[in-house]
Amino acid sequence: MKAMGNALPKREVAKVPEPTLRRLPWYLSNVKLLKQKGERFVSSTQISKETGIDASQIAKDLSYVNISGRTRVGYEVDTLIAVLEDFLGFTNIHKAFLFGVGSLGGALLRDSGLAHFGLEIVAAFDVNPELVGTRLNGIPIFHPDEFERKREEYDVRIGVLTVPIEIAQRITDKMVAGGIKAVWNFTPFRIRVPERIVVQNTSLYAHLALMFNRLNCNENQS
Amino acid sequence: MKAMGNALPKREVAKVPEPTLRRLPWYLSNVKLLKQKGERFVSSTQISKETGIDASQIAKDLSYVNISGRTRVGYEVDTLIAVLEDFLGFTNIHKAFLFGVGSLGGALLRDSGLAHFGLEIVAAFDVNPELVGTRLNGIPIFHPDEFERKREEYDVRIGVLTVPIEIAQRITDKMVAGGIKAVWNFTPFRIRVPERIVVQNTSLYAHLALMFNRLNCNENQS
Numbered sequence: 001m002k003a004m005g006n007a008l009p010k011r012e013v014a015k016v017p018e019p020t021l022r023r024l025p026w027y028l029s030n031v032k033l034l035k036q037k038g039e040r041f042v043s044s045t046q047i048s049k050e051t052g053i054d055a056s057q058i059a060k061d062l063s064y065v066n067i068s069g070r071t072r073v074g075y076e077v078d079t080l081i082a083v084l085e086d087f088l089g090f091t092n093i094h095k096a097f098l099f100g101v102g103s104l105g106g107a108l109l110r111d112s113g114l115a116h117f118g119l120e121i122v123a124a125f126d127v128n129p130e131l132v133g134t135r136l137n138g139i140p141i142f143h144p145d146e147f148e149r150k151r152e153e154y155d156v157r158i159g160v161l162t163v164p165i166e167i168a169q170r171i172t173d174k175m176v177a178g179g180i181k182a183v184w185n186f187t188p189f190r191i192r193v194p195e196r197i198v199v200q201n202t203s204l205y206a207h208l209a210l211m212f213n214r215l216n217c218n219e220n221q222s
Numbered sequence: 223m224k225a226m227g228n229a230l231p232k233r234e235v236a237k238v239p240e241p242t243l244r245r246l247p248w249y250l251s252n253v254k255l256l257k258q259k260g261e262r263f264v265s266s267t268q269i270s271k272e273t274g275i276d277a278s279q280i281a282k283d284l285s286y287v288n289i290s291g292r293t294r295v296g297y298e299v300d301t302l303i304a305v306l307e308d309f310l311g312f313t314n315i316h317k318a319f320l321f322g323v324g325s326l327g328g329a330l331l332r333d334s335g336l337a338h339f340g341l342e343i344v345a346a347f348d349v350n351p352e353l354v355g356t357r358l359n360g361i362p363i364f365h366p367d368e369f370e371r372k373r374e375e376y377d378v379r380i381g382v383l384t385v386p387i388e389i390a391q392r393i394t395d396k397m398v399a400g401g402i403k404a405v406w407n408f409t410p411f412r413i414r415v416p417e418r419i420v421v422q423n424t425s426l427y428a429h430l431a432l433m434f435n436r437l438n439c440n441e442n443q444s
Contacts, residue, residue, distance in 0.1 A: 094437075209310040
């Protein structure tokens with residue numbers, strides 16, 4: 001099938017294995033670099049050299065994407081970038097609400113980089129009267145009571161959760177009841193949701209724990 | 223073995239399985255909530271009810287930690303919190319440098335929450351002349367040329383990587399050559415390091431891709 005830069009027809013969206021979805025962005029960034037170096041074609045073998053991932057694994061991962069390589073020349077760099085960015089959902093903007101404008105929440109509101117990867121936080125919610133009615137990085141902050149109304153107004157399906165753990169579940173329930181379909185959970189709390197709701201856990205603290213443990217192990221061996 | 227709140231003797235630091243290290247922070251936050259509710263003891267069965275994780279799995283995970291429960295009463299809440307926080311490395315501060323004060327890097331410098339989980343970013347590095355010599359959230363920003371000298375001055379072993387992908391590998395090599403032992407990689411680039419160096423990948427973009435894909439799958443089924 002010829003690769004297209006435009007969005008995949010909905011019916012073709014398949015549930016891609018998590019490991020594949022974690023590796024595809026690596027390929028994307030590597031191919032972007034090759035493009036900067038003036039390369040016009042790239043093979044799985046080349047990507048393998050750059051990333052240290054087995055070439056057959058790369059070919060398998062790329063088989064989920066609507067692109068076919070040409071024998072000997074490999075994949076066309078421009079097309080591969082376009083198709084990967086589209087496939088990963090970075091090309092169409094997904095609007096999101098953020099709940100909890102604390103230290104991390106505020107930091108995420110300031111991180112304009114997320115927009116380059118398809119996430120646009122259009123509004124935030126917090127009970128702090130000093131925040132309600134203000135803007136952070138241009139993003140309006142409302143009181144949680146306004147959530148349902150704002151969700152219909154903005155037609156948002158993604159909620160970013162950066163509240164204290166004591167209210168993580170309550171706010172999640174509120175989000176889901178209000179029509180949120182996917183929760184990006186930055187809290188160290190394991191939230192429970194109905195079956196059809198997507199949860200993406202990104203606990204910086206769990207990652208820290210992992211790094212500290214590995215670091216200590218290495219130092220004890222030495 | 224009786225549970226102690228203080229640091230584990232180095233020789234006891236074991237390489238804990240990654241899934242366990244990802245679940246332990248969930249137990250910690252749940253037990254913290256139970257403490258707020260006035261609970262003095264907690265059983266794996268209770269934690270299982272709260273988190274939806276199998277009780278035997280929880281007992282197994284907790285067996286890596288230096289704590290023993292009492293039959294019928296379970297674990298003492300205060301002790302379990304202290305031991306988990308200590309075990310996860312949240313109680314002793316690990317100093318770190320941040321490389322690349324862009325949108326995400328700046329956001330992380332502003333997130334004081336990391337300090338509560340054992341990570342203190344003591345200095346940042348960027349080539350931008352408008353940033354060099356300034357402070358962000360009280361954290362000094364230096365030119366990368368000063369890295370080696372500063373690393374000895376601060377005795378830092380952890381580097382947070384938030385640079386553009388084009389220089390991710392070069393900066394990583396520079397960090398490692400300068401004595402950094404663990405790299406917290408926030409870039410979507412797969413960095414290569416010598417065997418004994420710890421890499422923790424936290425690609426917000428890969429997590430976004432995963433969430434977008436799952437969200438699309440659900441919506442196509444409906």
